[in-house]
Amino acid sequence: MCSEEVSDEDDKPKKPKRGGALQKSNAPKTEAAREARLRRVCERKPTGRCHVPPDIHEMWASGGSVKRKEMARMLEESGWDKDCNHVVCMQACFLNERKYMHKSDKYNKKVRKYYVEYEEDDESGNESIEREKEEEVKAGKLVKFDSLGKGKNRVTSKPRPAESEDDEAEYGALKKFGDSLLTRASKLSDLIGDVEEGCSKVTTAEAAAKSLVRNILKLLNKE
Structure with a gap:
């Protein structure tokens, strides 16, 4: 017959191992305790270390009470397993916190505040x-x-800026030609006035012809 030796180690109660997954029996019972556990999981330590990635930490820090309660609930369902923290926190942070697109004002319940999303222009x-x-x-x-x-x-009539030297020269020639036409038109207007004045003074056709020739010669001499 074989006798079984019972060691003293089997009689001693086993101590729980430190680290690893937390058992559900050790999960916090109250809401305040769950919030404290969630804070320890997601907050940044004084040494700069964080159990979750920086983006998850930022989303947790800027999240509302609804998101934090959902994160605590999901972590509690997973047994507060440290290996599941990353996935659970990511799922909870992308939770749609708003069930409605409006909320009542804190002081005047008849006033509704609507949530809007907008994009800033570049x-x-x-x-x-x-x-x-x-x-x-x-x-x-x-x-x-x-x-x-x-x-x-009102925009005044100014010449269009020249794009090259050729355009500038062409514009100068056209401007000079236009000025000469205006000068000729002014002289012709003066000539017509002189002719009309001379014709009113003469009495014979010969005198009128002489006055016309004299005015034409006067115009030619001016040019």
């Missing part, structure tokens, strides 16, 4: 577009309609 893109428009306006390729109007905002 200012750098708008600045580049405005800069391109200004360059086109300066080059004469684009008309700035904002400056059109009446009174002080």
Whole structure:
């Protein structure tokens, strides 16, 4: 017959191992205890260490009471296992906290505050577009309609900036030709006035013809 030897170690109560997964029996019972356990899991230690990734820590720190309660509940269901903290915290942080798109005001229940989501415009893109428009306006390729109007905002007739030396020379020639036409028109107007005045003074056709020739010669001498 074989006799079994019973060691004293079997009679001694086993001590729970430190670290690893926490048993459900050791899970916090009250809501305050669960909140404290959740805080210890997600907060950053004075040494800079954190049990969860930095993004999860930031989401936990900025989350509301609903998200924190849900995180504590999910961790409690998993037995507060440290290996599940990462996955559980990530799932809870992406929980949609708002069941409704509005809430009542704290002091006036008849006033509803609605949640809205908006996207900020890219200012750098708008600045580049405005800069391109200004360059086109300066080059004469684009008309700035904002400056059109009446009174002080009215655009005066100014020559378009020349893009090259050839354009500048061509513009100078056209301007000179236009000035000469205006000068000729002014002289012709003066001649017509002199002819009409001379014809009113003469009495014979011969005198009228002489006056006309004299005025024509006068015009030619002025040129």
